[in-house]
Amino acid sequence: MSSAASSASVRTILRRFRRSRRGSAAVEFALVAPVFFALLFAIIETAIIFFAGQVLETITQDSARIIQTGQAMLPGGVTPSQTGPLTQTQFQQYVCSQIPALFNCANVYVDVESFSSFSNVVITNPISNTGTFINNMQYNTGGPCNIVMVRLFYQWPLYVTGLGYNISNLSGSQYLLRATAAFRNEPYNGSCS
Numbered sequence: 082m083s084s085a086a087s088s089a090s091v092r093t094i095l096r097r098f099r100r101s102r103r104g105s106a107a108v109e110f111a112l113v114a115p116v117f118f119a120l121l122f123a124i125i126e127t128a129i130i131f132f133a134g135q136v137l138e139t140i141t142q143d144s145a146r147i148i149q150t151g152q153a154m155l156p157g158g159v160t161p162s163q164t165g166p167l168t169q170t171q172f173q174q175y176v177c178s179q180i181p182a183l184f185n186c187a188n189v190y191v192d193v194e195s196f197s198s199f200s201n202v203v204i205t206n207p208i209s210n211t212g213t214f215i216n217n218m219q220y221n222t223g224g225p226c227n228i229v230m231v232r233l234f235y236q237w238p239l240y241v242t243g244l245g246y247n248i249s250n251l252s253g254s255q256y257l258l259r260a261t262a263a264f265r266n267e268p269y270n271g272s273c274s
Contacts, residue, residue, distance in 0.1 A: 119245065119246065133235070134260070137258050137260040140179045141261065143179055144176045144231060147175065151267060153222055154167070154224075176189060176191055190214075192219055192220075192234070194232075196230070197228065199228055202263060207257065213252055227265070229263070230262070232260065234258065235257070236251060236256075236258075240254075242254045
C-alpha cells in the first residue's frame, strides 16, 4: 500500500470521525456534570442549613417561654417533680427534650442572661478572630419583669466546602447556627420588684 493511499484512508477516517455525532451527549455531560452536581449539592446544603436554623429558632422560642412565664422558677412549673428553680443542667435537659433528630443535643449550647433594661442588653459574638467557638455560656433567668435573653448555638458540619462553596464561619468547615429570644419576664409572682 502506498503512502498516498494510506494518507487518503487516514483523511477518510478523520472526516468520518468529525461527522459522527455518536457519543457527543456523553462528552458534553462529562464536561457539565461536575459543575452541575457541585451546584446541586451546594443548594441542598444551604437549604438544610436554613431549615436547621428555623428549627433552632423554634426550639429557642419554646424553651424561652418557660422562663418568661416563670415556669422555670416556680415549683412544679415544668414537671410536677420540680421543687424549685430549674438549674442550668435541668434547663439544658428541657431544651434537649424539644430537639428533633436533626440536632445532637450534646452539641447544643444554651446561654441565658438577665438584664435590668433593654438598653443594657449586650450581645457578644461567640466566634473568635481565629474562627473558634467561644463557650462562655451563662445561666441567669432573672426575676419577675427582668429582661432575659436566651440564645442557642449549634456547630453545624459542612460537607460541600471542598467543591469551592464555603459558607463556614468556624474553623474546621463548620457553620455556627444561632437563635435568640429576648423578652421581659412576666410578673409571675404577682408583682414586679
